[in-house]
Amino acid sequence: MLRDGGVIAQGFDADLDELRDIQTNCGAFLLELEARERERSGIPNLKVEFNRVHGFYIEISAANAAKAELPDDYRRRQTLKNAERYITPELKAFEDKALSAQERALAREKLLYEEVLDQLAADIPRFQRIARACALLDGLSAFAEAAARYNYAMPRFSDQPGIEIVAGRHPVVERQVENFIANDCRLDPTRRMLLITGPNMGGKSTTMRQVALIALLAHVGCFVPATSARIGPVDAIFTRIGASDDLASGRSTFMVEMTEAAAILHGATDQSLVLMDEIGRGTSTFDGVALAVSIARHLLEKNRCWTLFATHYFELTRLAQDYPECANVHLDAVEHNHGIVFLHALEEGPASQSYGIEVAALAGIPTSVVRDAKRRLRALENREISAGPQADLFASLPPEEPDAPGHPVLGALAAIDPDALTPREALEALYELKRLTA
Numbered sequence: 001m002l003r004d005g006g007v008i009a010q011g012f013d014a015d016l017d018e019l020r021d022i023q024t025n026c027g028a029f030l031l032e033l034e035a036r037e038r039e040r041s042g043i044p045n046l047k048v049e050f051n052r053v054h055g056f057y058i059e060i061s062a063a064n065a066a067k068a069e070l071p072d073d074y075r076r077r078q079t080l081k082n083a084e085r086y087i088t089p090e091l092k093a094f095e096d097k098a099l100s101a102q103e104r105a106l107a108r109e110k111l112l113y114e115e116v117l118d119q120l121a122a123d124i125p126r127f128q129r130i131a132r133a134c135a136l137l138d139g140l141s142a143f144a145e146a147a148a149r150y151n152y153a154m155p156r157f158s159d160q161p162g163i164e165i166v167a168g169r170h171p172v173v174e175r176q177v178e179n180f181i182a183n184d185c186r187l188d189p190t191r192r193m194l195l196i197t198g199p200n201m202g203g204k205s206t207t208m209r210q211v212a213l214i215a216l217l218a219h220v221g222c223f224v225p226a227t228s229a230r231i232g233p234v235d236a237i238f239t240r241i242g243a244s245d246d247l248a249s250g251r252s253t254f255m256v257e258m259t260e261a262a263a264i265l266h267g268a269t270d271q272s273l274v275l276m277d278e279i280g281r282g283t284s285t286f287d288g289v290a291l292a293v294s295i296a297r298h299l300l301e302k303n304r305c306w307t308l309f310a311t312h313y314f315e316l317t318r319l320a321q322d323y324p325e326c327a328n329v330h331l332d333a334v335e336h337n338h339g340i341v342f343l344h345a346l347e348e349g350p351a352s353q354s355y356g357i358e359v360a361a362l363a364g365i366p367t368s369v370v371r372d373a374k375r376r377l378r379a380l381e382n383r384e385i386s387a388g389p390q391a392d393l394f395a396s397l398p399p400e401e402p403d404a405p406g407h408p409v410l411g412a413l414a415a416i417d418p419d420a421l422t423p424r425e426a427l428e429a430l431y432e433l434k435r436l437t438a
Helices: 014-024 026-041 062-067 089-099 101-150 204-219 253-267 285-303 314-322 356-362 367-381 408-415 423-437
Strands: 047-051 055-061 075-079 083-087 163-168 183-187 193-197 228-231 236-240 272-277 306-310 326-336 339-348
Touching (some): 014 026, 014 089, 014 101, 026 047, 026 055, 062 083, 089 101, 163 204, 183 204, 183 339, 193 204, 193 285, 193 314, 204 228, 204 272, 204 306, 236 253, 253 272, 272 285, 285 306, 285 314, 314 326, 339 356, 356 367
Parallel strands (some): 193 306, 193 326, 236 272, 272 306
Antiparallel strands (some): 047 055, 055 083, 075 083, 163 183, 163 228, 326 339
16 A cells, blocks of 8 residues: 555665665664764764654763863764763765655655556556556466366257256365265256255255356366356346344344345346255245245246256155156165264265264264154154144153163173273173174
């Protein structure tokens, strides 16, 4: 910033360089002056010093000042009890420069800067053309480097409506994981909406966003992270993703969600790409399902846009029966050794479940809470709890089933106190565990 100085380079202007040297090399000048004045006056303990009240001065002890023949240009500045202080024309000139050096340097820089601008004004259009060319070259070289380094493919634009991506990848996420699972995506006039179901953490949002990013990268002139990509006419990308509020404006999280959804329903055309992620989750279950179904139907019937619609409301998967342009796809997961493994591969058809409780367990939710949630989920799925217009989550549950008996080795291990065993007892305990596994 011009107001902070340092804009004009060293060596451009001698006066500016001198002012800067005064600020940075003040101590060196004073030491040099002190050495010269000691030699000139013959007084070995002469000092050149500074204070905020009197500025710069040459200090000589009273005894030396009385008997020495001082140079003619010494002028008394102050008399103390044991010393005399003097000023010389050279020191006065330096003082004037030093005390105002910073202010004068900034003023000098501003003047020089304005002079440079005046000289360059006639060439501004040429500089702007050069800047635009440099910016374009910089962007294209970055695109080329990314394409070569990360194995991007050249997209193909087509007048034929739709988007077809083979082995698409998310350009950011794939850099953060070891084995990114690439997925295909096909949208065409007979397949305008993909209704995406599957578990939390399964990759629904990643799959949706990578399609939008591939379309965006293609339109800005970059190769795309995919084996191949055909992009039909796309006039805009609309997204309703994530959860945020605007409390300062009086809008709750759900109100922000609905405002964004309304903008999409009013603005999307049959050439728009729309990402709807978990619409309707900020209100009651029945309200949310009703809104999600109605919004999906409006997108299919009125907007007729290319839509990726991720949801945990499995009721929406029935839309594929009423609308041939709607297709169910899912990202699957499997349970293994009381855990869950996400496959991250996009498959045709609806998902079977959301695995929300398993994901909660992965996040560190206490085991007792997870166990209780599973009991309530089983009761809801078996319709053992029902009351009023919605299922009663707070009704009493059937008694908890006792845990299945564990392996005898586990019981034997639990009974062992390693700190209390002698070496021989430890060896015998090991043989006993071996016997129980036979």
